[in-house]
Structure formats: structure tokens, C-alpha cells
Amino acid sequence: MDIKRRLIIYNTLTIIIPLIITVIIAFIFIFVSSEFLGSNINYNSFKKATFINSELLNITKDIAKSDNKSIEDEDFKNYLESKLSITEGKIIITKEGTVLYLSEDMNNIDIANSLEQTKNKSKRPLFINNTYYSLSSFSIEFKDNSTGSVVFLIPIGKESDIFKKLILSILIVFFASYVIVSIAVSYIFSRKILIPISLLKEATAQIKIGKLDSEIVESGDTEIRELCSDFEEMRIKLRDSIYMKTKYDDNRKMLVSSISHDLKTPLTSIEGYVHGILDGVANSPEKLEHYLKIINIKTKQIDAMINDLLLYSKLDLGQIPFNFEKTDIGEYFSYCVEESYAILKQFNIDIKVENNLTLSKYFMIDRERFRRVILNILDNSRKYMDKDNGEITIFIRENNLSIIIELRDNGSGIEQENTNKIFDRFYRSDSARSNAKGSGLGLAIAKQIVEGHNGRIWAISHGSDGTSILISLVKM
Ligand SMILES: Nc1ncnc2c1ncn2[C@@H]1O[C@H](COP(=O)(O)OP(=O)(O)OP(=O)(O)O)[C@@H](O)[C@H]1O
Ligand SMILES: [Mg+2]
Numbered sequence: 001m002d003i004k005r006r007l008i009i010y011n012t013l014t015i016i017i018p019l020i021i022t023v024i025i026a027f028i029f030i031f032v033s034s035e036f037l038g039s040n041i042n043y044n045s046f047k048k049a050t051f052i053n054s055e056l057l058n059i060t061k062d063i064a065k066s067d068n069k070s071i072e073d074e075d076f077k078n079y080l081e082s083k084l085s086i087t088e089g090k091i092i093i094t095k096e097g098t099v100l101y102l103s104e105d106m107n108n109i110d111i112a113n114s115l116e117q118t119k120n121k122s123k124r125p126l127f128i129n130n131t132y133y134s135l136s137s138f139s140i141e142f143k144d145n146s147t148g149s150v151v152f153l154i155p156i157g158k159e160s161d162i163f164k165k166l167i168l169s170i171l172i173v174f175f176a177s178y179v180i181v182s183i184a185v186s187y188i189f190s191r192k193i194l195i196p197i198s199l200l201k202e203a204t205a206q207i208k209i210g211k212l213d214s215e216i217v218e219s220g221d222t223e224i225r226e227l228c229s230d231f232e233e234m235r236i237k238l239r240d241s242i243y244m245k246t247k248y249d250d251n252r253k254m255l256v257s258s259i260s261h262d263l264k265t266p267l268t269s270i271e272g273y274v275h276g277i278l279d280g281v282a283n284s285p286e287k288l289e290h291y292l293k294i295i296n297i298k299t300k301q302i303d304a305m306i307n308d309l310l311l312y313s314k315l316d317l318g319q320i321p322f323n324f325e326k327t328d329i330g331e332y333f334s335y336c337v338e339e340s341y342a343i344l345k346q347f348n349i350d351i352k353v354e355n356n357l358t359l360s361k362y363f364m365i366d367r368e369r370f371r372r373v374i375l376n377i378l379d380n381s382r383k384y385m386d387k388d389n390g391e392i393t394i395f396i397r398e399n400n401l402s403i404i405i406e407l408r409d410n411g412s413g414i415e416q417e418n419t420n421k422i423f424d425r426f427y428r429s430d431s432a433r434s435n436a437k438g439s440g441l442g443l444a445i446a447k448q449i450v451e452g453h454n455g456r457i458w459a460i461s462h463g464s465d466g467t468s469i470l471i472s473l474v475k476m
Helices: 003-035 043-065 068-072 074-087 108-119 158-208 222-278 285-316 329-346 367-383 430-434 442-452
Strands: 090-095 098-102 126-128 131-141 147-155 325-328 349-355 362-365 390-398 402-409 456-461 467-474
Touching: 003 158, 003 222, 043 074, 043 131, 043 147, 074 090, 090 108, 108 126, 108 131, 108 147, 158 222, 222 285, 285 442, 325 329, 329 349, 329 362, 329 367, 329 390, 329 402, 349 367, 367 390, 367 402, 367 442, 367 467, 442 456
Parallel strands: 349 390
Antiparallel strands: 090 098, 090 147, 126 131, 131 147, 325 362, 390 402, 402 467, 456 467
């Protein structure tokens, strides 16, 4: 539920609940008073009470319209008495202080008491002939501009008394229940909003002190839920960015130490051979040529390493655009194999392609960059070959969504637990470090290139029987 709707509902409840309570209490009141107190509170008695009030007003108007003479008229008196008989009341009319007219059955004491009480504006009921009367008086101005007053004495019935009590009770019950319901509703409303907000506050306090692992749970109304979900998104982004920053920092440190280490080895050896030449150790033309050849090889190694590093960091930053071309994958691999066949043969390694593609033939690849991937994998198979009869087989097969290229060799193999690590930059197994030459960037570059083709690259270890490097590419 959203806060606006909740507010409307709660405000409506604040009015409706007291109304319902008041109606129920009024019914109970009427039921109790008519069943147990014998009073007759119904529509008719209510009508009677209102009727009496309106009759009194009419009589007052009539008196004000008439003059001395007509008030003393027998007809007018009869008219007044007939009107008053409905209410069973009495009347006293005074003009300029003297009594002009009064109902029968009233003795002087009653008249004096009535006028005294009217003068004093007393609300006390008057007791005449075993009946309590309530007094109401009106000032009037006669036609001859003289002033006077009309005093009505209306018998106080049980009903009118109960009516007053009923109306009073209704008002009290309504206001009391209104106050109680308002307080209860405000309390519930504030809890519905305050509890989720305090939870959110706690969570943000955790974020503030750098604890980014506790999830912000969505609770409360729509707006607060949205706020929680925004905070949760922010927490995840913040956590990820801190994680990435730490990872980048670690990588940078590793990169610097790896570069300095890997460059130092060939540089030290170049330095050694140069010193050898300068110190005259290379004292024959053959020795000199040998030293220079080694220096040349080491220089090329450094050059290749720096080129690989540059390529890797450019790929990592997404600065190298791919030039995708529609390519017949079977033909492409045959060409790659042809290209490396001669070199591999020198190391007594056989290479062949098993193309099992039947449905798909063409794929969008950057031929030049993909060639680099394949050559590095083949180069690894050559470098880490420990068998006399080396074998490399390239299997190309397909499933519904993609093709899988598997380059399998029967070399020294890699340990099962290192199959993921070999794609990390600068990773080289201990044996690789001591034997063959390389910087440990080849497969990291291959991974960048394959992922640039929306593909995946992974390795399967066959133990000491060799290694498979697999590449999957999504079908066009
Ligand atoms: N076919 C394989 N057989 C055994 N080990 C392998 C094979 N391919 C890769 N490796 C292991 O994975 C490591 C990383 O390979 P990668 O190609 O990234 O680096 P490298 O060959 O050592 O250096 P570079 O390719 O930069 O010259 C290698 O050092 C080696 O330990
Ligand atoms: Mg390599």
C-alpha cells in the first residue's frame, strides 16, 4: 500500500469509527431507557418535542402582532389556550411590567415566582400543582411600540429530559471516541512508517561505517520499499566498486611486480653478456657472434613481452576494436593447422583437425585476433609437450546454440585445480616457470579476445595425458 492511500484510509477511519460507536451507543441508550426506565424515546416523541418548540415560536409571533385590545379578546385567549393545550403548558403575558394575560390555575405566588425567575434568567424548573415546569421567556414589542414579555411554562416530561441526556451522551461519546480513535490511528500509522524507516536507518548506519555485507530488507509501504530497494542497489554498487577497486589495486601491484621480475631476467642476462664482451671474455669471433646472438634473442624476448603487455592492457581497457568477418570455420582451422604444421613437425608433434560441423559453417570472427588465440594454444602445446610422439587434435563440434572447438594435446598436462588459473595474467605453473620461456600472458590475451567474440574459453585437464583447451562461440 502507498502512503497516500494509507493516509486516506486512516483519516476516513478516524471519522467512521467514532460515528459507528456513537450510533451503537445511541441505540443501546434508547434500548436501555425504553426497556428498563420506561421512557418512550421514539420518532414521535422527538417529533413532539420539536413541534412544541415551533408552536412556542408561532405563539410568540402572534402575540407580538396583536394589540392590547385583541389580546384581551375572548377569541384570542381561546386561541392561545388551544395552542398551549397541545403542550399542556401555561402562559403569562406582561406589558410594561403589568400582567396582561395569564392562563387559568395560576395563583399569585406562581405568577410572582415565574416573573422573578424570568427576571433572574434562572433555568431552575418551577414546581406548580405537582408538576415541574421549565420556563422560557421572550421579549416582545407591541404595535403601539410598548414592550413586554411572554413567559411559557412547559411541563417537563420524562422524554424531553431523556432527550437532553441522549444528545449530551451522543456528543460526549462522539468526541471521546474521536479522540481515542485519532490517537490509536496516528500511533498505528506512525509505527507503519517509523519501523521500516528505523530499520533503513540502521542499515545506512552500517553502510556508513563501511559494513557493506548486510542486505537491506524491503519493508513498509510502497514508497519506503522503493527507498529500501534504491538503498540496496546503492549498497551493492558500492560494495562491488570497493571490491573492484581492491581487485584492481591488487592486480596493479601484481602487474608491476611481475613486469619488473619478468623483464629483469632477460635484462640481467643481456647485461652479463655485454659485460663479457666489454671485459674481453668473448675473445674469438665465434664467441663474440654467440654472445651477440644471445643478446639479440633476449632483446626480442623483451620486445615480445612488452608487445604482449601493451596488447593485453589495450584489450583490458576495451581499446582494441574487433574487425568481424564472416568466416568458414572449418576452412579457417585447416589454414591455421597448415601454418603451424612445419614448426610442430620439427618438435615431432603431429596435428590434425576433426571437423564434425554439419549444420553451421560460417561464423563472425576477427580472423587476425583469433589466429593469435589459436597460435598461442598450439604454442603452449608445443612448449609443454613431454612425450616423444606429440599429438594435437582439433575437434570442432556443435550443439543447438553454439559450436565448440577443442584443442587437445598429449603434453605434460596441468593440475585439475589450476585449470581456471591458467587464464589469469602472468600465471605460469612452477614447472613452466623453470623450463619453457614465456610471460604468462598468452592465455589471458586469448581469454580477452574470445570474450570479445561473446565466446567462452576454458580448460580440461586429462592429468599427465594432456590438456584440452575449449572455446565456444554462439551460432549466428
Ligand atoms: N597445453 C598446456 N599444457 C601444459 N600446461 C599448459 C598448457 N597451456 C598452458 N599451460 C600452463 O598455463 C600457463 C599459462 O599459459 P600462457 O599461455 O598464458 O603463458 P605462457 O605460455 O607461459 O607464456 P606466453 O604465452 O605469454 O608466452 C603456462 O605457463 C603453463 O603452465
Ligand atoms: Mg603461452
